[in-house]
Amino acid sequence: MATGTSLAVPVPVAERRFFFLSSQHGHERKHRRKRSKVFSSSSSEAIASDHNHQIQVLCKQGNLALALQLLPHEPNPTQRTFHSLILASNTPSSASAIHRAVIHSPFHSDPFLSTCLIAMYSRLRLLSQARQVFHNTPSKTIFVWNAMLKALLADDEAEDALSLFCQMNCLGVHLDSYTFSFALKSCIACSADSSSAPYRLKQIHSAAIRRGYDSQVHVATTLLDCYSKLGFLSYAQQVFHHMSLRTLVTWTAMIGCYARNEQPYDALNLFRQMVLTQDPHLTPNAVTIISVLLACAGLAALGQGKILHGYILRRELDSVLSVNNALVSMYIKSGSTVLGHRVFDHLDPRRRDAVSWNSLISGYAMHGFYQEAIQVFDEMVQSGVSPTAVSFVSVLGACSHCGLVEEGKMIFQSMTHKYNVVPCIEHYACMVDLLGRAGQLDEAVKIIEEMPLEPSPQLWGSLLGACRKFGNVEYAELACSHLFELEPKNSGNYVLLADVYTKAQMPEEVDRVKKLLEEQSLPKLAGCSWIEVFKKVYSFVSVDEMNPQIEEIDALLVELVAAMKIHGYEPNTKVILYDLEQEEKERMLLRHSEKLALAFGLINGKKGEVIRITKNLRLCEDCHSFTKLVSKFTKRDIFVRDVNRFHHFKDGVCSCMDYW
DNA sequence: GTAGGGTTAG
Numbered sequence A: 001m002a003t004g005t006s007l008a009v010p011v012p013v014a015e016r017r018f019f020f021l022s023s024q025h026g027h028e029r030k031h032r033r034k035r036s037k038v039f040s041s042s043s044s045e046a047i048a049s050d051h052n053h054q055i056q057v058l059c060k061q062g063n064l065a066l067a068l069q070l071l072p073h074e075p076n077p078t079q080r081t082f083h084s085l086i087l088a089s090n091t092p093s094s095a096s097a098i099h100r101a102v103i104h105s106p107f108h109s110d111p112f113l114s115t116c117l118i119a120m121y122s123r124l125r126l127l128s129q130a131r132q133v134f135h136n137t138p139s140k141t142i143f144v145w146n147a148m149l150k151a152l153l154a155d156d157e158a159e160d161a162l163s164l165f166c167q168m169n170c171l172g173v174h175l176d177s178y179t180f181s182f183a184l185k186s187c188i189a190c191s192a193d194s195s196s197a198p199y200r201l202k203q204i205h206s207a208a209i210r211r212g213y214d215s216q217v218h219v220a221t222t223l224l225d226c227y228s229k230l231g232f233l234s235y236a237q238q239v240f241h242h243m244s245l246r247t248l249v250t251w252t253a254m255i256g257c258y259a260r261n262e263q264p265y266d267a268l269n270l271f272r273q274m275v276l277t278q279d280p281h282l283t284p285n286a287v288t289i290i291s292v293l294l295a296c297a298g299l300a301a302l303g304q305g306k307i308l309h310g311y312i313l314r315r316e317l318d319s320v321l322s323v324n325n326a327l328v329s330m331y332i333k334s335g336s337t338v339l340g341h342r343v344f345d346h347l348d349p350r351r352r353d354a355v356s357w358n359s360l361i362s363g364y365a366m367h368g369f370y371q372e373a374i375q376v377f378d379e380m381v382q383s384g385v386s387p388t389a390v391s392f393v394s395v396l397g398a399c400s401h402c403g404l405v406e407e408g409k410m411i412f413q414s415m416t417h418k419y420n421v422v423p424c425i426e427h428y429a430c431m432v433d434l435l436g437r438a439g440q441l442d443e444a445v446k447i448i449e450e451m452p453l454e455p456s457p458q459l460w461g462s463l464l465g466a467c468r469k470f471g472n473v474e475y476a477e478l479a480c481s482h483l484f485e486l487e488p489k490n491s492g493n494y495v496l497l498a499d500v501y502t503k504a505q506m507p508e509e510v511d512r513v514k515k516l517l518e519e520q521s522l523p524k525l526a527g528c529s530w531i532e533v534f535k536k537v538y539s540f541v542s543v544d545e546m547n548p549q550i551e552e553i554d555a556l557l558v559e560l561v562a563a564m565k566i567h568g569y570e571p572n573t574k575v576i577l578y579d580l581e582q583e584e585k586e587r588m589l590l591r592h593s594e595k596l597a598l599a600f601g602l603i604n605g606k607k608g609e610v611i612r613i614t615k616n617l618r619l620c621e622d623c624h625s626f627t628k629l630v631s632k633f634t635k636r637d638i639f640v641r642d643v644n645r646f647h648h649f650k651d652g653v654c655s656c657m658d659y660w
Numbered sequence B: 001g002t003a004g005g006g007t008t009a010g
Helices: A001-007 A013-020 A024-040 A044-060 A063-072 A079-088 A092-103 A111-123 A127-135 A142-154 A159-170 A175-194 A196-211 A217-231 A233-242 A248-260 A266-278 A284-301 A303-315 A321-333 A337-346 A354-369 A371-381 A389-402 A404-417 A425-437 A443-452 A457-470 A473-487 A491-503 A508-522 A552-566 A581-592 A592-602 A623-632
Strands: A528-533 A536-541 A611-615 A637-640 A646-650
Touching: A001 A013, A044 A063, A044 A079, A063 A079, A063 A092, A079 A092, A079 A111, A092 A111, A092 A127, A111 A127, A111 A142, A111 A266, A127 A142, A142 A159, A142 A175, A142 A284, A159 A175, A175 A196, A175 A217, A217 A233, A217 A248, A233 A248, A248 A266, A248 A284, A266 A284, A266 A536, A284 A303, A284 A321, A303 A371, A303 A528, A321 A354, A354 A371, A354 A389, A354 A473, A354 A646, A371 A389, A389 A404, A389 A425, A404 A425, A425 A457, A443 A457, A443 A473, A457 A473, A457 A491, A473 A491, A491 A508, A508 A528, A528 A592, A536 A592, A552 A581, A552 A592, A552 A623, A592 A611, A592 A623, A623 A637, A623 A646
Parallel strands: A611 A637
Antiparallel strands: A528 A536, A528 A611, A637 A646
């Protein structure tokens, strides 16, 4: 206790030191202090260390201007000083000033500073300077190589990044896990204009396996995401299942993978599985929520989406702009433009970005509110947000569905002339669709012939669709000559061509195409529909004997068909290409997944509530006319979202006006 | 010894 009191007496710091240090130490200290005093007055080194420190502090405080003014007065800037300056540099002129100073210092080829300089130039989007630093660094550490890879990737020079990766391999550079992350991402960045992406991805994957980096969590997650982006869902799944350690990012990437690759149901299941682990490290973040919202949108699962919205508010994730944008898009895609618009309205107008606006524009376009879509586009421009390539895809799509040919042409022209957006393949596809739907087939073909890009299957598909509508055999054959080569496994193209021949009364040709289709025994994409009833999502496929209520559903459908026939419904068996008896064809029509979902909704849903169905294919003509009549007969509003757009059935009429 | 990576809405 006695010592305690004595220690409680405040002792000045300097004295206390004396108290504890031996006299010898004290002497040494004094001596050293004396020496440094001599240096500080006579040698420049002491001033130097002083300036170095000052420059570093100024950089940390963000006062780069003053730091740069001080730099010439420092004859021996240290590596630390340069590092601080590089980190603080935020303009091209300050960047080159610092770079010059480095070159004239003993650190001119220091790999550490080279790494930082490359990153700095990359940040300022000065790629050629970054390349220069790279080439002038004789002994490149893996950091230097990786910084250059990253810089190339960030500047859309992914092809160069991949060549650099090859060079590293040839030179026997010891690659690390970062190298693989960048190489994999480059591969994806190249995939837009190169068909070899899957092959190259697998090559890099095997190289990663050989070096044992494939199990590294960052590499594996990137790998998973790369397979996802190329549409190789099963490879992504394999990577996910083989990982021994999965982080939140890994789970999020896999959820996003399902959501983007037409498996929204699996995305929701995986999300549920993740939440059930109750692992605190796996608490969903904004990105996770965005991916889950994407899945809800994919299913038009409005109830699930609302639950998520509640979660977002509780977790205060509504402060994140991208979460709000995803909400807007989820609500609209789930059929509620009102709720979508409400989220948009609650956003501070100054915070709204191009994605916020685009969500709204594409939402209106999807619902067939084309005037509104164009109006929102104008509002976007007025608000000072520049339209992006995506804005134009939506708004041109809107024009096309509305038959606004002249308006569409003007907007297409304005892209380059007014908004500085270079048209890409999707925009040309929109134009072909616009002209094709309006019956201007010659002009549509002219666009294809004159465009500077390689026509995509979607673009030929648009032309083929127009040919079907206007019965143009010549252009249909032209489109198919490309389509059969570009996507030989898409049975839809054969069906459309057969339709064109049927319309043109060319039965031999119809038979030829049908045979072609049968010979290849192509796997037809199974029709699938979803419906949400009391916040649970139910899915239906056309051959679904597993559904416990199938008998009840069948019975209702038979009853409905009988009633609809009185109201003028005639089963449109033309949509079935197989050679079957009329009765059998009608039976097949009744098993279309959309009709099953509709009957299920009528049986189990809340009376009088809007029925919302989502379908993975385009709505067939028979289901369309059937649903129109059901909406009238049952006095129910029915929303059906197919792959392209919304159909709102009410009182026997559809919002698409039978034009889809 | 320092530096650097994976998931994000249209």
